[in-house]
Amino acid sequence: MSTPKLNVNANEAELIRLVCEGDREAFYRLVQPYERSVYMTAMSILNNQADAEEVVQEAVLKALAALPRFRGEAKFSTWLTQITINEARLKLRKDRRHLYEFIDEQQANEEGDCFPKDYADWRAIPSEELQRKQLREALKRALESLPPKYREVLILRDVQQLSIQETAQVLGITEGCVKTRLLRARFHMRDALAPGIDGSWMRGKFEYEKVRPW
Amino acid sequence: MRVIEISCLEVWREISNYIDGEIDADLRARMEAHFKICAHCKAIYDGTKNVVKLVGDGVEYQMPEGFSQRLYEKVKNK
Numbered sequence: 001m002s003t004p005k006l007n008v009n010a011n012e013a014e015l016i017r018l019v020c021e022g023d024r025e026a027f028y029r030l031v032q033p034y035e036r037s038v039y040m041t042a043m044s045i046l047n048n049q050a051d052a053e054e055v056v057q058e059a060v061l062k063a064l065a066a067l068p069r070f071r072g073e074a075k076f077s078t079w080l081t082q083i084t085i086n087e088a089r090l091k092l093r094k095d096r097r098h099l100y101e102f103i104d105e106q107q108a109n110e111e112g113d114c115f116p117k118d119y120a121d122w123r124a125i126p127s128e129e130l131q132r133k134q135l136r137e138a139l140k141r142a143l144e145s146l147p148p149k150y151r152e153v154l155i156l157r158d159v160q161q162l163s164i165q166e167t168a169q170v171l172g173i174t175e176g177c178v179k180t181r182l183l184r185a186r187f188h189m190r191d192a193l194a195p196g197i198d199g200s201w202m203r204g205k206f207e208y209e210k211v212r213p214w
Numbered sequence: 215m216r217v218i219e220i221s222c223l224e225v226w227r228e229i230s231n232y233i234d235g236e237i238d239a240d241l242r243a244r245m246e247a248h249f250k251i252c253a254h255c256k257a258i259y260d261g262t263k264n265v266v267k268l269v270g271d272g273v274e275y276q277m278p279e280g281f282s283q284r285l286y287e288k289v290k291n292k
Contacts, residue, residue, distance in 0.1 A: 028289045035285060036277060043275045053278055057288045064292065139272050158269045164236065183230035190258075190265045 007075045016076075019067055027064050034077045037160050038084045044155035045088040045148055055091050059084040074169065078162075082170045085152070092148070142192035150185035157182055220244040225255045229262050 008016065018026035038059065042052035063070075063083050070079060143151060156167045157178070164182075168175045220241075225248050231237045232245055249256045 024290050024292070028286050031285075031289070032282070035282060039277050039281065040275050049278050052275075053281060053284070057285060060285060060289060061292055064289065135268075136272060139268060143269075143273060154269060155273070158266050159273050161270075164234070179231055179234075179236065182234075183227070186230055186233075186262050186265050189269060190261045193265065193268070194261065 007078075008072045012076050016067060016070070019064070027067070030076070031060055031063070031080065034080055037077070038080055040155060040160060041081055041084050041152070042088045044152045045085065045092065047144060047148075047151075051091060051095075052088075055087045056084060059087040062087065078166055078170055081156075081162075082172075085170055138193055142189050145192055146185060146188055150181050150188060153178055153181040154185040154189070158186075217243050217247045220248050222248075222252060222255055225249075225252075226258065229255075229259055232259070233263055233266055 012030060015026045015030040019030065035056070039052055039056050042055045042059075043049070046052050046055060059080070063080050066083070070076070074082070143154075146154065152171065153167060156162045156170065157164070162170070164175050164178050168178045171178070173181075225245055228237055228241065228245065232242065237245075249259060
C-alpha cells in the first residue's frame with residue numbers, strides 16, 4: 001500500500017497509480033499540463049531552446065523513474081519543476097561556457113543594498129504597447145541580460161506565478177533569499193527597460209520626464 | 215494614528231515586498247505616507263509595478279515546433 005498523496009488531486013493520483021502499474025501513456029497525460037511551464041523554467045536557467053528541450057526530456061524521464069518514490073509532500077508540478085531545475089543546473093555546470101558567470105555570481109554580494117539606477121517615471125506604459133514587436137524584443141533583451149539566479153526567480157514568480165514559498169522550495173533557497181533576488185531582478189528589469197536607457201521603442205508621441213533627485 | 219517616517223532607502227528595500235503584499239500593516243502605512251510626499255519613490259514604485267505586469271503579460275517562451283510530440287515519444291520509448 002502506498003502512502004496517501006497529500007498534495008495530489010484525484011485525477012493526478014489516478015494517473016500516478018496507472019503509471020506505477022506500467023502505463024506510459026498515463027505518465028505523459030500526467031506531465032502534459034506542465035510541459036510549457038517546465039520548459040519555461042529550463043529556459044530561464046539555460047536561455048537556449050535546444051538545451052532547454054533536452055533538459056526537459058531528461059527531467060521528465062527522471063521523474064518517471066522516481067515516481068514510485070513521490071510521496072505528495074509537494075504538488076506534482078512543484079516536484080517536476082524541482083527536478084527540471086536540478087537537471088538544468090547540472091547541464092550548466094557541464095557546459096563550461098557559464099563558468100565565468102558562475103564565479104562572478106559567487107563573488108557578488110547579496111547582502112548589500114540595491115539601488116534603482118534611473119528615476120525616470122514611466123508608469124504610463126500601457127499594456128497595448130506589448131503588441132509592439134519592439135517592446136517584446138526589449139523585454140527579451142532585458143531578460144537575457146539578467147544573471148541566471150535572478151532570471152530564474154523572476155520567471156518562477158512573475159511569469160509562472162509560483163508563491164514565494166514554492167519558489168524557495170523548488171530553488172532550494174530561503175524565502176528571504178527569494179525576496180532579495182526578486183527585488184534585484186525587478187529593479188534590473190526596470191533599469192533595462194526604462195525609457196532613455198534603452199527606450200528606442202518608446203519614442204514618438206510618448207514623452208517621459210526624467211526625475212532625478214540627485 | 216501617527217505614522218512614523220521612513221527613508222527612501224528603506225522604501226526601496228521593501229518595494230518588491232510591498233508589491234507582493236509581503237509586509238505588515240504598519241510598514242505598509244508608512245510606505246503609503248512616503249509615496250504621498252516623495253515623487254521619486256512613487257515613480258520607482260510605479261515603474262517596478264509596471265515591470266511586474268509587463269513581465270507577467272509579455273514574457274513567453276515559444277516551445278520549439280514538435281516539442282510535445284518528441285517528449286511523448288521519449289516517454290513512450292523509454
